[in-house]
Amino acid sequence: MKVCIIGGGASGMMAALLIAEKGHSVVLLEKNEKLGKKIYITGKGRCNLTNAVIGNEFLANVVSNPKFVLSSEIRFNSSDTMRIFENLGVPLKIERGNRVFPESDKASDITKALERRLKLLNVEIKLNTEVKEILVKDNIACGVKLVNGEKIDADAVIVATGGVSYPLTGSTGDGYLFAKSVGHKIIDPKPALVAMELCDSDISVLAGLSLKNVRVFAKEKGKVIYKSPVGEMLFTGNGISGPIVLTTSSNINRILPENIKICIDFKPGLDDFALFNRIERDIVTLKAKQFSSLLEGLLPKSLVDIFAKRLNINKEKKVSQLSKEEREAVSFMLKNFELKLKKLDDIERAVVTSGGVCVKEIKPKNMESKLVSKLYFIGEVLDIDALTGGFNLQLAFSTAASCASDF
Ligand SMILES: Cc1cc2nc3c(=O)[nH]c(=O)nc-3n(C[C@H](O)[C@H](O)[C@H](O)COP(=O)(O)OP(=O)(O)OC[C@H]3O[C@@H](n4cnc5c(N)ncnc54)[C@H](O)[C@@H]3O)c2cc1C
Structure with a gap:
């Protein structure tokens, strides 16, 4: 034959x-x-x-x-x-x-x-x-x-x-x-295993920052549709990339980007309750220190300003003066740092075609x-x-x- x-x-x-x-x-x-x-x-x-x-x-x-x-x-x-x-x-x-x-x-x-x-x-x-x-x-x-x-x-x-x-x-x-x-x-055909472009201009200063032991998850119209494993990711300037981001891209590439929010869980090892308690303990230890010191103990330094701005809390505020709502908001944002997907990177740069x-x-x-x-x-x-x-x-x-x- x-x-x-x-x-x-x-x-x-x-x-x-x-x-x-x-x-x-x-x-x-x-x-x-x-x-x-x-x-x-x-x-x-x-x-x-x-x-x-x-x-x-x-x-x-x-x-x-x-x-x-x-x-x-x-x-x-x-x-x-x-x-x-x-x-x-x-x-x-x-x-x-x-x-x-x-x-x-x-x-x-x-x-x-x-x-x-x-x-x-x-x-x-x-x-x-x-x-x-x-x-x-x-x-x-x-x-x-x-x-x-x-x-x-x-x-x-x-x-x-x-x-x-x-x-x-x-x-x-x-x-x-x-x-x-x-x-x-x-x-x-859609791009798969590809980086993401985001609408959020405040993260452009994070270009080059890589994170380990974090998780990303995707929400479609507010509903969680995919959770990545715990792993590594990085900020690219206009978006995010790295292993867990690529994996996420493959799981959302058939959904309209305007309906998608990407969230970072900076503390996947702690549930909401454990994280809130950890913050409460930190506050007791830090007493008269500023809010920025609390964030520095929880996040890479370059994220501190962005967190303070998004939370609308003055970073010089004394930790002891944080209200319960503010403490809860910090805890929530550490596990749900929300980003708006602009688009997946072009198919030409995707590792595979879906x-x-x-x-x-x-x-x-x-x-x-x-x-x-x-x-x-x-x-x-x-x-x-x-x-x-x-x-x-x-x-x-x-x-x-x-x-x-x-x-
Ligand atoms: C940067 C990158 C890194 C990757 N790393 C890995 C990895 O480490 N592990 C892994 O498992 N996968 C990896 N992949 C994915 C993997 O390479 C592909 O899934 C795999 O090569 C697909 O094989 P294929 O034979 O189907 O197609 P291809 O490898 O794309 O081969 C298709 C061939 O057909 C030829 N062709 C097309 N049209 C015509 C035509 N009209 N006439 C004649 N010839 C034609 C092309 O020239 C090409 O040589 C990676 C992909 C990329 C882009």
Whole structure:
């Protein structure tokens, strides 16, 4: 059988490898001058290629359509990914949070290992080759047409073109056009794992401030809709970023920003009651000291003025003179520091794209289109996305393996 794969990224290369290993003839078409351009920038150049958890623990990190990827994850999980790369001669290591990296800390080792194996398996790799159109006859995919007009016949076509994030790596949404052209529905692509821009001008002075052991939560029209884990975040000048902010972005990207408030809980380890008592104790200790001293004991210094202003309490006021309402307001703001979301950062700067080919029209067992036979969609082009930690590359590998199982 001759199989044509569009896109030489993580999912396309893995599918090529697994299908060629079964003895099929595979042609891999990549519009860039080299394979796996996005892999080079993953994990800050170190490539967090998977996460050493499986089953429900893995699926808990999939934000969009975890049920759809269930059978792929069962078929090919993180231990399969690790086994493949170790067999390809790439020693791996597991770091904090079960994140898996090449021992060398070089993302290029991942791409090179895949490429070496593809060459050994005689996969026909065509670089600088951009697909324009998918060819379908009698409702069966039968090849592709390139931008230069050339046609390539095939018995099956796999679309592995990625999303629209970081378009300089080649992911420019071509797969959505291919899918649409044969009648597939596209779920509107949204940025995921991305920084946030805020309306609050008073926080611009905080640019560069990073916070540890805090939590953010999102409210839609006053109702809490998402709470992040406790972790790190930072102020960027016009907004916020950092691990827990990225995680939050993935969970709110399908909601209108004007309806969203982002709140910071500076004291996630203390409940409202415990925090209020702590403040009361501090006040007894600080006695005649100023309100600013109380805040300095509870917050980074650069936040003190902002807190005092928002609370409308003179920072020189003696702590002993704070009213009960004022003490309660301090306690409340420490756990509910409210910020108004302007927008999520642009999709071009998002780590992944949420949205894409609607999974209702894709068979979960093998990633084949329910509309056109022998046409498959794998990786980020699908409406699937996960949190940071190696889960997105694993989704690319798992969906590639499901697809390969059909050959
Ligand atoms: C900065 C950054 C860091 C990341 N770090 C991690 C990480 O550490 N761990 C993790 O799990 N995930 C990470 N991700 C996410 C992960 O890289 C992607 O989810 C994954 O690469 C998606 O793989 P893919 O094969 O679906 O698509 P892509 O890797 O985007 O590959 C698609 C390929 O298709 C090609 N193509 C597109 N259109 C055409 C066409 N018309 N003709 C021919 N070829 C075409 C493109 O050139 C591209 O090479 C990161 C993403 C970014 C942007």
